[in-house]
Amino acid sequence: MPRVAEPDSPAPTLALGEVRTCLIQNQGALSTPASVALMQLIPGSPVSKVERPVRRVISPEQVTGIDCRLNIAREGRGRAIGTVLSHAVVTNGRVLQGSAHVALTPAEAPERREWRHYLRCPGVVEVVGSPNPNNILDGFLTDSTPARGVDLASISDRVIEDVQGSSKLDHRTPLRAGTGVVRWAATLAPDTVPTVGIVKSDVSNVHTIRLRGRPDDLPMLIRFCEEFALHEWLLTTVMDVIVARAEVDIERDRDPLESLLFALDQLAPLWMPPTYLSERMKVLWDGLEDRTHYTTLFKQQVTRVRDLRDQVKIRPPRRF
Amino acid sequence: MLIFATSDKGGTGRSVISCNMAYRRALQGEMVAYLDFDFGSPTAGAIFDVPKAERGVDSFGLHSYFARHTEAQQLDTALHSDSDTLRDLPRVSGAGRLVLLPGDRDGGEFAISADMPARCAQLFLKLDREFDLCVVDLSAGRSYAVDLVLEATARPELSALTCRWLVFHRWTKQHILAAHGLVFGEKGLLAAGERRGHDPAELNKAVRYVRTAVVDLGVDQESVTRAAQGAWLRAYDQKLREQADKLRMGRARLAGQIPYDPMLQWSEQVIDDSDVRGLKIANQATVQAFEDLAAKLTDESFWGGL
Amino acid sequence: MDVSYHEATETAQVEAVPLAHLSVEAGHLYLDDFADGDRVITRQLEQAAPWLEAADKRTRKRFGRNARISTCLLIDDYTPPSSAGDPPKPSEVVDIVTAAAEQAGFKIDYLAREDGCAVACERPYSGPRDQSRLADIVDGLIVEEAAVGANGSRPPTAQTGWLSNGQRSPTVAVAMDAPGWRPPEEFGEFRHSVFVDVELWSLDESRADLERVYSCSLLTAVWQLLRLGLLRNAGRAVATPYRFGQGEGFPDLWTQLPTITQLTPNAAPFAAYQTLSLLPPHYRAAEHAVEIIIDHLKFDEAVLKQTADRARGEATPIMLPDNPARRTSHLFFDDIHVTHND
Numbered sequence: 002m003p004r005v006a007e008p009d010s011p012a013p014t015l016a017l018g019e020v021r022t023c024l025i026q027n028q029g030a031l032s033t034p035a036s037v038a039l040m041q042l043i044p045g046s047p048v049s050k051v052e053r054p055v056r057r058v059i060s061p062e063q064v065t066g067i068d069c070r071l072n073i074a075r076e077g078r079g080r081a082i083g084t085v086l087s088h089a090v091v092t093n094g095r096v097l098q099g100s101a102h103v104a105l106t107p108a109e110a111p112e113r114r115e116w117r118h119y120l121r122c123p124g125v126v127e128v129v130g131s132p133n134p135n136n137i138l139d140g141f142l143t144d145s146t147p148a149r150g151v152d153l154a155s156i157s158d159r160v161i162e163d164v165q166g167s168s169k170l171d172h173r174t175p176l177r178a179g180t181g182v183v184r185w186a187a188t189l190a191p192d193t194v195p196t197v198g199i200v201k202s203d204v205s206n207v208h209t210i211r212l213r214g215r216p217d218d219l220p221m222l223i224r225f226c227e228e229f230a231l232h233e234w235l236l237t238t239v240m241d242v243i244v245a246r247a248e249v250d251i252e253r254d255r256d257p258l259e260s261l262l263f264a265l266d267q268l269a270p271l272w273m274p275p276t277y278l279s280e281r282m283k284v285l286w287d288g289l290e291d292r293t294h295y296t297t298l299f300k301q302q303v304t305r306v307r308d309l310r311d312q313v314k315i316r317p318p319r320r321f
Numbered sequence: 322m323l324i325f326a327t328s329d330k331g332g333t334g335r336s337v338i339s340c341n342m343a344y345r346r347a348l349q350g351e352m353v354a355y356l357d358f359d360f361g362s363p364t365a366g367a368i369f370d371v372p373k374a375e376r377g378v379d380s381f382g383l384h385s386y387f388a389r390h391t392e393a394q395q396l397d398t399a400l401h402s403d404s405d406t407l408r409d410l411p412r413v414s415g416a417g418r419l420v421l422l423p424g425d426r427d428g429g430e431f432a433i434s435a436d437m438p439a440r441c442a443q444l445f446l447k448l449d450r451e452f453d454l455c456v457v458d459l460s461a462g463r464s465y466a467v468d469l470v471l472e473a474t475a476r477p478e479l480s481a482l483t484c485r486w487l488v489f490h491r492w493t494k495q496h497i498l499a500a501h502g503l504v505f506g507e508k509g510l511l512a513a514g515e516r517r518g519h520d521p522a523e524l525n526k527a528v529r530y531v532r533t534a535v536v537d538l539g540v541d542q543e544s545v546t547r548a549a550q551g552a553w554l555r556a557y558d559q560k561l562r563e564q565a566d567k568l569r570m571g572r573a574r575l576a577g578q579i580p581y582d583p584m585l586q587w588s589e590q591v592i593d594d595s596d597v598r599g600l601k602i603a604n605q606a607t608v609q610a611f612e613d614l615a616a617k618l619t620d621e622s623f624w625g626g627l
Numbered sequence: 628m629d630v631s632y633h634e635a636t637e638t639a640q641v642e643a644v645p646l647a648h649l650s651v652e653a654g655h656l657y658l659d660d661f662a663d664g665d666r667v668i669t670r671q672l673e674q675a676a677p678w679l680e681a682a683d684k685r686t687r688k689r690f691g692r693n694a695r696i697s698t699c700l701l702i703d704d705y706t707p708p709s710s711a712g713d714p715p716k717p718s719e720v721v722d723i724v725t726a727a728a729e730q731a732g733f734k735i736d737y738l739a740r741e742d743g744c745a746v747a748c749e750r751p752y753s754g755p756r757d758q759s760r761l762a763d764i765v766d767g768l769i770v771e772e773a774a775v776g777a778n779g780s781r782p783p784t785a786q787t788g789w790l791s792n793g794q795r796s797p798t799v800a801v802a803m804d805a806p807g808w809r810p811p812e813e814f815g816e817f818r819h820s821v822f823v824d825v826e827l828w829s830l831d832e833s834r835a836d837l838e839r840v841y842s843c844s845l846l847t848a849v850w851q852l853l854r855l856g857l858l859r860n861a862g863r864a865v866a867t868p869y870r871f872g873q874g875e876g877f878p879d880l881w882t883q884l885p886t887i888t889q890l891t892p893n894a895a896p897f898a899a900y901q902t903l904s905l906l907p908p909h910y911r912a913a914e915h916a917v918e919i920i921i922d923h924l925k926f927d928e929a930v931l932k933q934t935a936d937r938a939r940g941e942a943t944p945i946m947l948p949d950n951p952a953r954r955t956s957h958l959f960f961d962d963i964h965v966t967h968n969d
Contacts (some may be wrong), residue, residue: 026450045764045860046927047639051630056784065783066773066926084770084925086780101779115815117950119924123770148381148391152779155392159782162443165450172446172481177352179451213605249350279634390781 012216013077013104015134015190017141019153020227021099022181022234026165028173029092030267033058039169042160055273060089065101065156072124072150074139077132080107081151082113086124089160092231095267099160101153104189104224126151127255138186143163144208153184176263178242181234184293185210185226195285197225199293208233218281225285228275232295235271238300240265247309254318261310269303272296278302323482324618325470327459327510328489329503330496334533336487337589338370338579338611343456344456344613347410347419351453354395356422358470359460360384362422364508368589369581370404372394374423384428387437387469388446393444396421406593417453433469441473449482454618463508468517471510473536475518485624486510486528487576492561501568504528527624529576531564531614537580537606549611575616582607639862640928646697646937649686650899651679652852653728653735655701655906658714658881660854665723673729675905678958679733682903690943695895699737700724701850704881705841717884718877727892736894737868743886744849745841747866751875752883759860761849762841766827768924772814790921791824810925825916844916851917851955853887856898859931868897900938900945901954908959921952922930 018311025031031039033050036058040048046061052206064084078222087101108127119127123273124148128137148155163182165172184207202208243264247257274296276283290296326339340355346352357365360383366374374396377384386393398407398419410416436457448455459466474484490500504510510528511521538555565571584592584603596603617623628930653675679698679822686694708714715723721738728735747759755787771783794815813820851859854868870892871877878884880961887897904914931951938945948954 023450026446043767044769045759045858047861049638050636051634052636053634064780065772066770067777067779068773068775069778082773084773100894113775113815115922117952120770120923120925121949123925148778148780150778155781158392162447165446166443166478168437168477170478172478173451177451177453246350252415253350 008239010306011106011109012191013106013219014152015105015137015215015224016102016187016189016219017105017151018100018185018187018223018226019157020101020181020183020185020230021157021161022230023097023161023165023168024174024176024178024185025091025095025097027170027171028175033094036094036168037089039164039167040091042089042163054277056093058091060160062086062088062235063160064120064124066116066119067126067151067153071132072140072144073132073139073297073321074136074143074177075133077136078130079130079137081126081128082108083119083126084123085126085151085153085156085304086145086168087156087160089164090227093267093271096231096234096271097161097164098155098224098227098230100227101156101160102210103153104149104219105137108194129192129283136190138188138211141318142184142211145204148217154182173277175267176238176242176254176260177312179206181230182207182228182231183210183233184208185220185222187212187222188212189214189216189218191215192220193218195222195281197285197289199229205236206234216298221282223280224275224278228252228286229289232272232274232299236299236302239299239306241267243268244302244305251309251313256313256318258310258313261306261313265310266302269306272299322453323455323457323474323484323620325457325459325484325486327467327486327503328461329499330490331461331494333461333489333491334579334585334589335461335531336364337368337585338489338533338577338614339456339458339487339533340365340591341611342615342618343454344407344417344419344593345611346408346454346618348413348593349615350415350418350452351417353419354416354422354448354452354455355385355419356448356455356457357424357574358457358466359577360424360428360466361464363426363428364422364589366423369398369400369402369407369419369421369591371401371421371423372403373401375422377426377428378428379423382423382425385424387440388428390440393422396423404591406591407594421450422454433465434618435473437469437475438472441469442476442479445473445479445482462503463513467510468513471514471519472517475514484527485618486524487531488528489531489533492532492558492578494561494564496567497561497565497570500530501570503517505569507537516517529574529617529624530570531577531578531579533577533583534586535578576617577610579610579614580604580606628862641862641927641933642864643855643933643937644864644867644898645896646934647697647895648690648830648901649682649694649696650897650902650903651696652854652902652906653679653698653700653733654909655703655889655904657703657706658708658720659795661715661720661723661780662708665727667725667730668727669730671907672727672733672735674962676731676733676903678960680799689768690945691824691943697736697895697897698728698733699854699887700735701739701741702881702929703741703843705741705778706843714881716877716879717881717888719875721888721890722822734891734894736891737887737889739850739853739866739887740881740884741846741850742882743866743884746772747860748884749865749867750869750885751871753770753885759863759865761858761860761865761930762839762845762852763963764858764860765849765852765920765924767826767846768926769920771922772923773811774814785883788826788828788830789824790820790920790923791920793820793822793933795810795822795824804917815892823915823917827920832950840917844913844920847913848920851902851904851921852924854898854902855865855951855954856934857926857951859927859930862929877935900934900947903956905958905960909959911957911959917953918952921955922950924951926951954955 037048040060044062049059051057068082085103085157104125106211108129136204197212200209243260250257328335343353357363381391381394394515444559488500490496511606514524515521536570592603597605654671667918745762747761749757764871796811811822813822826842827845831840860864866886868889870889
């Protein structure tokens, strides 16, 4: 998590991030020790592990140095110098997330300072120039041209690829499913009540989120985006991949049982909204539920999976 | 599954047939990726009728993925193609998706740098997580692209992936010899694979052949007018078969036989049943051959039974 | 209703290490240096003695009579000895060192071995279970300095085993390209650069497993960081000094020795707020490389905070500089020879 309480540096006013979510390329779900070993992306740095309500194993934060122009919508220029943090998360040894994030503060000096200065606050970039914050947010969220501005897409993607290429995995794909992309931007100001606005993109599996909160809410907002990304990916995968294909399979006399069981055994238990984390998180998530009925939708899909499974068991398909 | 499509000579119809094969699989409900690894002259964009990728894309194609470490863009043909056939794919009940990973317009060949095989393996792994089938269209003849994929597929992280090779050749004496050289020759696939850590015998088990522009002797074609000509053709066809058998390229290794179709010769495009029944510009036999070839890709008794 | 639930494994606990005010490195010797007995070590310690005395005096003046000062010596057992014949055994070296120090008028509190900086051993005859791959750990803490324009699209180049303090000169393939040559440039120094490219490790091509061979610079960085008390393995203290018990013999092989052996009972702690290295001048380049490496490390914030808090809590409170490299000092010195007229 980025340090926001650095006494001699100003609190961040903006934060940007991207979360990518996919299945771990391994035949079976990973055990706890295997998850911990996989998340040891930096030797000697501690891996964080929580068993309940779902097993969540988090890698140490990786630090990437940047010094580049911000991608700013409309008008304005800004140079961002500092470091981006990124980490991987494995949930229940089955789902992998790559999460990159950075907090923005105004630079105190008009030019670049010694590197040690930036390493003192990992995950913070100082912005030289004074672009309008809304233009920074819009530039980051709406321009999907790859590799422009701070490239959190590549950084989060690299986290995923580094983990998926690990020799600790057997690289067998248990279910073919897309990678979910959540790109988020947060405005941070004291005395702000957290708010969230989510947009589902016309590109499949892509969502953008605008958030507001206090500077010290940032770790919570990052976690909210990771939890949203996980739950959104679960819903999409069960609904659009497993249920949709099972229906076609049944129609064409192919056996969908394996993927139906995968949904029930491996994916359904992952649905665990993060309302248990804190009061502020609960308020945010409950608001999300009111608007989207995600949990109801997911439950419906799981019921549908059970029905299809029963249907297949009673009348097995002819082929295979 | 990864399918590598290659040929020794140009003009075999490798790309157009591979594109149609990919389309057939998508039609049957699979998620299919088509990778244009013909870095020198990308053509898949034209066959899929994707205007922005007609001769490769301006940026973020596969060439830049390797040479400049950018992301490789994925173009869903249903959204980016001008072809009605491809645009209509999502409307077919139970159909999957057909996604093109285009080459770059000004790509050109490149030397393989130390990190490229790992990066290539990473790309294949990533696509295997999302796609049921990845068709990798390699340029004709020996190229860096062939060396690259041989090196990538020899890496341990790809050992769990199913990799299969289709060698396309026209049904003539010279083309059969050329295809044989491409696989078994001194600098052929098996020898090059062995240098990169493949077991040549195992690699050979994953190689099958596709005969293209085959004159269909069963049909009374306009080109076969005289009886004497027909008899000569049949005799010659028999000779070619014997040659192929001798070169270990016989029936057991025959993944497909694509008839000569004037439409494909002139206009390289993805065709479907409407082009056969409605417009009648293509032959039913051609579509059927694509369908058969597509079905063979996952016919385990065919790939295992040697 | 107020319910809380917490799992201990969520955040690692960071173990504290005891700290002295000053750690003085009295020398850095190769096993070869013991080939002809005590000549090299005697000369080194005899030269170091007055500087050590001065440092001792100054430290006590600043932090009080009870200021904690420890001395140490690093033996390079990582570089294979060039001389034929068996290298001296640890027990032999300890005897030679102890005697030479006594002759010079002080004590060597801790004896460390350089191979133990690559992989730390906590005890004699340690196995993989109680070892920490310190060189890998430090290598993993390096955050490469961003070149102007770096936006995260490309992976860091540290994977090549080199770390530089600036922008490298673009490679020039053939002589015809020479007009396009641009000089390398030190980051942040736009007038006169001192551009340094530090080798961190290389791959031993002769070995099938392509094991990394760590450079002297990286191992010395590990050594300095141990002396500053800044290294941990998943929160645990590493290379804690080991004191051999009465009657407990030294192992015969250097690899069986703990990374740090405590020679003097009741010595001040090994690690310190400040370090001083008294070395011959040929170590200058490696020590400069160490400074560059330390300048590029992302330290565990809990460790930094713990160290800073402890310093502030001393009887004479100390404000540590933000940059750990500023806590290291060096004195490069080698006597020029005197011709005796006898």
